[in-house]
Amino acid sequence: MRPAEDLAKPWKTVVFNDPVNLMSYVSYVFQSYFGYSAEKAHTLMLEVHENGRSVVATGTREAMERDTQAMHEYGLWAACQPMTESD
Amino acid sequence: MAAIDSRGDDVVLQLEDNERSLMLTVFTDLAALLGESDESERPASENWEARLGLVDRPRPEDPALLRLFPDVDPYDAERSKEFRRLTEFDLQQAKAHNVRIILNGLSHGPRIPLTEDEVLAWTKGLNDLRLVLAVRLGIDTEEAQEEKYARRDELDESEDLTLTLYDFLTWVQDRLTMTLLDGMQGDEEE
Structure with a gap:
């Protein structure tokens, strides 16, 4: 039996690193599409880059799935996956 | 040498003739690649069926196309197939639309004024083109990229030209992205 929060939020959008996407562009996409602050976007961008x-x-x-589709439109390499224990 | 001038809301991209004609060529190629399963050549009924997500779309065999139209989940072939059927038509239309905006701008002359929406379409289109060129150059990881630049002297002429073009497109995309980021900064300050 999983906690209720897990049932409410069981999926994730993952962005993968690739050598083509520019750091500036990835930061821009995270700010523009998700409405994240410049700091948060920068942190996530570095996480993609380093991890x-x-x-x-x-x-x-x-x-x-909607977010993943949007990432694909920007040309970011993204996937929509169910959450796992390690997330 | 190309230049990007941004003052206030206006962004102007200035290109030398050779840069502009080269970009026209490669973006025309990208338009053709995106139109490989050319929607306009299909009967209208099929187009509607694709739009409504009623038609299965094959997973691209060309790795460049697969990079532009990735699986929704590389670990779930069944869900990826369904997602492709439901969304790939729209994604293809969006990408083709960006390229049309770019080709339209390039055809106007050496001085290309861009609205913010057009700058966004250009950065997305430039990114898609760079994804395709990277696949063609075999740049699929950062290690492969470093290796490519380290062994640049050994590249044949056509590969060397492609890499030069790739660098040029990277520069234009980065500069245009900076204007978008600057615009956001402005919004926050207001």
Whole structure:
């Protein structure tokens, strides 16, 4: 039995690192699309760059699929996946 | 040499003739790549079916196209197939639209004034083109990229030209992105 919060937020949008996407552009996308602050966008961008991936949003499957689709439109390499224990 | 001039809300991209004709060529190629399964050549009924997500769309075999239209989850083929059926048409239309805006701008002359929306379309289109060129150059990881630059002397002429073009497009995209970031800063201060 999972806690209620897990049931409410069981999906994630993950952005993967690739050598093409510019740091400036990734920061811009995170600020512009998600409405994150410059600081938060910068932190997430560095996480993608240094760890190879970052969970940039969590929520319902429908919302996360929408976010992933948007990331693909920007050309970021992103996926929508169910949350796991390690998230 | 290309220049980007931004004062207030206006962004003006200035390109040399050779830069402009090269960009026209490669963006025309990108338009063709995006139109490979050309929607306009299909019967209107099929177009509507695709728009409504009624038609399965094959997973691209060309790695460049797969990079532009990735799986929704690389670990879930079934869900990726469904997602492709439901969303790929719209994604393809959005990408093709950005390229049309770029081609339209390039055809106007050496001095290209851009609205903020157009700057955004340009940065997205430049990013898509760079993704395709990177796949063609075999730059799929940061290590591969470093290796490519380290062994630049050994590249054949066409690969060397592609890398030069890639660098040029990177510079333009980065500068245009800076104007978008500056615009956001302005919004926060207001």
